[in-house]
C-alpha cells in the first residue's frame with residue numbers, strides 16, 4: 318500500500334470520530350455525517366492552526382449545515398444535462414466525466430455534495446458508459462476528468478480512463494481536475510506522473526483556497542506535475558472567513574505562481590443546499606478583483622465567475638472599467654481610478670455601427686461623463702485626455 322493510501326486509512330471519517338476529536342454531540346455529528354460524509358485525512362488536519370481558522374472551516378462540519386437555507390441540491394442543473402450517469406454534457410465541445418465518488422477530504426462547501434461520497438451515484442461501473450458516450454459524439458474535443466477526485470483511483474484504474482480517452486480520435490484535450498496537491502500531496506508520486514505523461518496534451522487543474530495550503534509538500538507535488546510538462550491552473554472558491562479578503566487572495570496567487578500554478582478562476586460560491594454560511598456578497602469578489610488587477614502581476618489575476626444557476630454556465634464578472642463608449646471613443650479608468658479617453662476606429666472599421674447593436678446592450682450615457690466630455694472637448698487634444706476621478710471610499 319502506498320503512503321497516501323495509508324494516510325487515507327487514518328482519516329477522521331465517522332460521526333464517532335467527530336464526537337471524540339471535536340466534542341460534537343452524537344446526534345449532531347450523525348446528522349452532519351448523513352447530510353454529507355465526513356473525511357479529513359491526517360495531512361490536511363495537520364494544517365489547522367486554531368479552531369475556526371480557514372482550514373478548519375473547509376473540512377470540519379458546522380451545525381449551520383443543518384439549517385434549512387432553502388437552497389437547491391443541484392443549483393447548476395447538472396443532472397439535467399447528464400445523458401449517462403458519468404457524463405455532464407452542457408457546452409458544445411466539452412464534457413465533464415465523473416469517474417469516482419471518492420475524495421481524500423470532503424470539503425464542506427462542495428457543489429456536488431448530492432453525489433460526492435455516494436458510490437451509488439458516481440461509480441467506476443459507469444466509466445465504460447462514459448467512454449462510449451464520448452466516442453459516439455465527435456463534437457467532444459475536450460474532456461474534464463473529475464468526480465469526486467479522479468486521483469483517488471489507483472494508477473492502474475486511472476490509466477484505463479486516460480488510455481480509453483486517448484483511443485478516441487476526436488478527443489484533443491484531457492483535463493484532470495484534482496484537489497490532491499492541496500489536500501493530500503503525497504498522492505502525486507513519480508510513478509503517477511510518469512504514467513500520466515503518456516497521455517498528453519493533459520492539463521491539470523488544482524484547487525487551493527488559502528495561502529496556508531501552500532506547504533513544502535504541496536510545492537513538491539506541483540513541481541512533479543509541472544516538471545512533467547502539465548500546464549497547471551488553480552480554481553479557487555470564494556468563501557466567507559476563508560479567503561474573502563484581497564490580501565489573502567493576492568498572497569495565495571503569488572505563492573501559486575511560485576509553484577508554476579496559474580490562478581485560473583475565482584468562483585462565487587454556488588447556491589448549494591447547506592453551504593449558505595460560506596457565501597459572500599458579489600461585491601466582495603468585485604472588490605478583490607479591483608485590488609488585484611494592476612496591483613499585482615497580470616499572471617496572478619484570474620477570472621472571477623458566477624456559475625449561473627439552472628445551467629447557464631460560467632459568466633465572468635468584472636469591476637467597471639468602461640465608463641462610456643460610443644462610435645467616437647471609449648472612456649475607461651485604470652486601476653488607480655484615473656480616467657482616459659481613447660479614440661474609436663471609424664470609417665473602415667468592421668466593428669458594428671451603433672445602429673446595428675441591440676438597444677438593450679447600449680450603455681446609457683452617465684451624467685458625470687457628459688460633463689467630462691464637455692470639458693474634454695475644450696481641450697486641444699482629444700486623445701488620451703486624463704482626468705482625475707475620486708476613488709470610491711473603502712468598505
Ligand code: SF4
Nearest residue numbers: 420423424427465496
Ligand atoms: S475535492 Fe472537490 S469533489 Fe471532493 S469534496 Fe472537495 S470540492 Fe467536492
